[in-house]
Amino acid sequence: MTEKEIISGRQSNLIKKDEINFLDLLVVFLNRKRLIIMFTMGAALLSLIISLLLPNMFIATARVLPPRPPKTGLFSAITQATGAIGGLLRNMEDSTTSELYVGILKSRSVADALIEKFGLKELYNMKYMTHVYKNLEKNSDFKISRDDGIISISVMDRDPRRAAEMANYYVEMLDKKNQKVNTSEGQRKREFLDKRLEKVKKDLIDAENALREFQEKYKLFSIEEQAKVAIEGAARIKSEIIITQTELEVLKQFGTVRQNEAIMLKAKIDELQDQLEGIEVGSAKNNIDTQKENEKNSNFYIPFKEIPELGLQLTRLMREAKIQEKVFEIITTEYEMAKIEEAKDVNTIQMLDNAVPPDKKSAPRRLTIVFLSTVSALLISVSYVFFIEFLNKIRKSDPAKFQIILNSVNFSRKKNQNIK
Template sequence: MAGFAIASIVVSLLLPARYSAEVTLLPPQQNSSLASLPAGLANLSGVAAMAGSSLGLKNPNDTFVAMLKSRTVEDGMVQHFRLMDEYHARYASDARKKFEKYASVDGSRKDGLIHIVVEDHDPKRAAELANGYVEQFRGLSSHLAITEAAHRRAFFEQQLEQAKNNLANAEEAMKVTEQKTGLIELNSQARALIESAAALRAQIAAKEVQIRALSTFATSENAQLKQAQEELAALQAQMAQLGGSADGTDGGLLVPKGKVPGSSLEYVRKLRDVKYYETIFDILARQFEMAKLDEAKEGPLVQVVDSAVPPDKRSFPQRSLIVISATLAGLLIGILFAFFSALYQHTQLDPVLSSKMRRIRELLWLRKLAT
């Protein structure tokens, strides 16, 4: 037992010391601002909510933990801190695997925070590696839309740009028509009917986009999808009462016949398109501004709760634990050795037991020869 204790002390003193530095992060919390959207803008809320609801993650931190463990972040650490030289690695992939042994990322604790622990032989360098891990992650996430608001902002930004181009094209087409046919003055009733029909077409288009988005992750029995389909049917019924179709390909005026002279049909169609794209652009612009405000309220992508500081004591080796474990192991081995030694001596002193043991050895030897 004393030998084991002495040997464990020597081994623990020879093992290189390592220090662990930890940084704690608070990931952004998903907001629920979609629930408070005005009723007039609810046509596109399902599309905006799709980004968060379709992820299906059991733990929201899983996304950020996976990003922290991504090859891009780890390669950034290898290059920035020259880990290939530190770990004497020939290839970057080898240095990355070596780094993974000394770094751990955990986002499954009950506190809901993300804990990054990095080990190194130098306590100051361990803290630098842990804090550098966060900076590399921020570099990756700066150009990615991760949060719900960021998803919505990116989605509406793309759709808004497309709607802006469509509106510009429609306005240009109307300008050409005015130059060709001359400026036509419609009465207030006809203009109101055209504007109402264009707004109705825009609502139908938005509802169809929402249904397509819901269909990507919801089954046909989904309550939200069913409700959206019922709302679309109601809007299409209103459009049918005006004598037109949602896409405007039927050539209908979307106003009762007789309200507009036959020579003004082309002008009315161009005016209808302009009002339609104006409504779409207005819906998307307001949604885009709301998404930007939500994204701004979320603050930084990740917030550092506790920065890593140079640890004041080593994390490996735990010399007291090694000495105690080795001493207990030596004690157990000594007890077992004493027990079997006493049993062997007792067997040798008893002629009957000695004969049986000799017979067993002979049988085992003969079986070994036979095989």
């Protein structure tokens, strides 16, 4: 016998074996067809009766758009200046706001309001409030659109009109709760800004007083102009000194003839030198007339060596006063806006779609219930028939093995009874 013939013979044996197994299964199915058909038809009929007894349920949906709170202060400047990142921050805030509103809708206070208004405890015929809360939660659904943050509020109920009224009442309660939260936040913000405004006002007065005292002490009003005047004054005095020195040199040529004039010119040069020193370094000799002259000039001239330090101090004081003035303006604006927000009493929720009574039921899906019940019953009955046939075959072919299986089932049953 060739190898091909051997392979062909094995394949034919396998085919025959499969045909025998299939025929055996078909025989079993035909022998038990009445059981299978009765069980399947019974399940189908029962599921049909149950589905017809189930009440029709209707779903009404309202859609709302949470408002974007007005941006003020630093956060507004950041989001406007950062472009794409600012847009991302705004999207994150919108998402957070929608989640916050869904949290309000799921709150116990909102549930209590609906239960009281629509008499849900009596309607659901439940003794304990815990069960009423769970049933209301099961019949309510809140979804947030990822694209635009729109919140969909859906309520399922036997009465389509009541379902719409409950969905709309959810929106009404959300608006009331949000108004209350916003009013509390506005009041806290206004009180905080009120205290902050008082402090900023005091800081501004202190900065202005410090600048005024500094200017009065050093007679300093404009460092650039006064430095320019001091330079021009020093140049004028130096020119007078040079001219007087020249005149003195000319008088020396006459010897003692004009000695008195020479002494007067020498005194004048010394006086001019003192004035120049007073302008340059801010000091002078202990001459009464010179001191009086320097005090007179000090009203106009800034000593050169003091210009950098005084200029730095003046710049710092002016900058501090300017900063406090700007802060005062910002806080005042925020304070006025907070008072306006606190006084507002308008709707905070934008209704896109009111819930309307649906004209088509959403549940139960009777055809689906009957179909799935029928298919499940058919699979269960067929599995049961084949399992019984399998046990019968073992009982006939191997009674000892069948007894072991039977003992195992009995042992498990007794064990379960002992546990109970």
